Amino acid sequence: MKKSNFARIDTHHHIVPSKYSEWLNNKGVPAIPEWSSETSLDMMGKNQIETAILSVTTPGVEPGGSLQESRKMARELNEYCAQVVSDNPGRFGFWATLTLPDVDGALSEAAYALDELNADGIVLLANSKGTYLGDPLFDPLLEELNRRHTVVFVHPSALAAPPVPGIPAYVSDFLLDTTRAATNMVVNGTLERFPNIKIILSHGGGFIPYAADRIGITIEQAMPEKFTRDGVINSLKRFYFDTALTGATSALPSLLTFADPSRITFGSDFPYAVSETATWFTQKLDNYKNADHHAINRGNAEALFPRLA
Numbered sequence: 001m002k003k004s005n006f007a008r009i010d011t012h013h014h015i016v017p018s019k020y021s022e023w024l025n026n027k028g029v030p031a032i033p034e035w036s037s038e039t040s041l042d043m044m045g046k047n048q049i050e051t052a053i054l055s056v057t058t059p060g061v062e063p064g065g066s067l068q069e070s071r072k073m074a075r076e077l078n079e080y081c082a083q084v085v086s087d088n089p090g091r092f093g094f095w096a097t098l099t100l101p102d103v104d105g106a107l108s109e110a111a112y113a114l115d116e117l118n119a120d121g122i123v124l125l126a127n128s129k130g131t132y133l134g135d136p137l138f139d140p141l142l143e144e145l146n147r148r149h150t151v152v153f154v155h156p157s158a159l160a161a162p163p164v165p166g167i168p169a170y171v172s173d174f175l176l177d178t179t180r181a182a183t184n185m186v187v188n189g190t191l192e193r194f195p196n197i198k199i200i201l202s203h204g205g206g207f208i209p210y211a212a213d214r215i216g217i218t219i220e221q222a223m224p225e226k227f228t229r230d231g232v233i234n235s236l237k238r239f240y241f242d243t244a245l246t247g248a249t250s251a252l253p254s255l256l257t258f259a260d261p262s263r264i265t266f267g268s269d270f271p272y273a274v275s276e277t278a279t280w281f282t283q284k285l286d287n288y289k290n291a292d293h294h295a296i297n298r299g300n301a302e303a304l305f306p307r308l309a
Helices: 018-026 037-046 067-087 103-115 136-147 169-187 208-222 229-236 252-258 275-287 293-304
Strands: 008-014 049-055 092-097 121-125 151-155 198-201 240-242
Touching: 008 151, 008 293, 018 067, 037 049, 037 275, 049 067, 049 151, 067 092, 067 103, 092 103, 092 121, 103 121, 103 136, 151 169, 169 198, 169 208, 169 229, 208 229, 208 252, 275 293
Parallel strands: 008 049, 049 092, 121 151, 151 198, 198 240
Antiparallel strands: none
16 A cells, blocks of 8 residues: 555545534434544544545534524534634544525525635535525525635435335435436536536445446437437536445446546545444455555545645
8 A cells, every 4th residue: 555545535524513413403303423523533543544524414404493593503513613623733624514505694604614714615415405406596606616616515415205214314315315416417507507616426426427327328318409428427527426435346346437537535424434334445445456546545635625735
């Protein structure tokens, strides 16, 4: 293993402030893992991660009972993340939490987080209360993020449908949610209209690498006046993909065959993926020979976040 592999940048690493956990519990959202900077740093040490970019995951601030409550929680989360970054120089960055589907609140919070708190980018859920990324409703936010050349991390959320009884959404629904969002952005021309935004899709892009040809061909068949198979696939290839819960021998061949090798970043999914699980996938990735390990572990993230170079 090259020396550079021991300084990974983890672009998919979650934060769960205790106040946020209590807030979600009061809203009836259970099963939120405990988190502390110490547990993250311990896991990072075991997996040779130098810097983790922290994100609040689903459901974000959607459970807020009012716009004001959701906006207040987003502000508190972003200020908390900024303090964690300040307290641990070089070890953490953060993706700012916004308030979608509240676009006005999202615009205001994005400006504050990027300008005042020095957030590394923005985390957006694949769908916000059933409205998917790519919907024109969110264009004003994307126009601003495009103007700023912002890096955006897309994390799946619960599908806008009841889950299969006994099977949590993160088992398989999350993969479909990411794929739906990415496909919707392609169909609506989001990446072409906002070319300065760099979008990282979670978990290897759902099942996009595996099903890209099917997606391309069927969109061409459904809308031949607007799309070709190759055009759809070329748009899908404009996304970035992280390796969270994807660094296994059955998944890596599809990801590495489909994705531009400069658009794959390392992800652990800690602490929702417990340390043992994250470590297992990391070891599988390390042992996979047909990959540019330096690029995945660090180089591609350095290009996205020059401050970490």
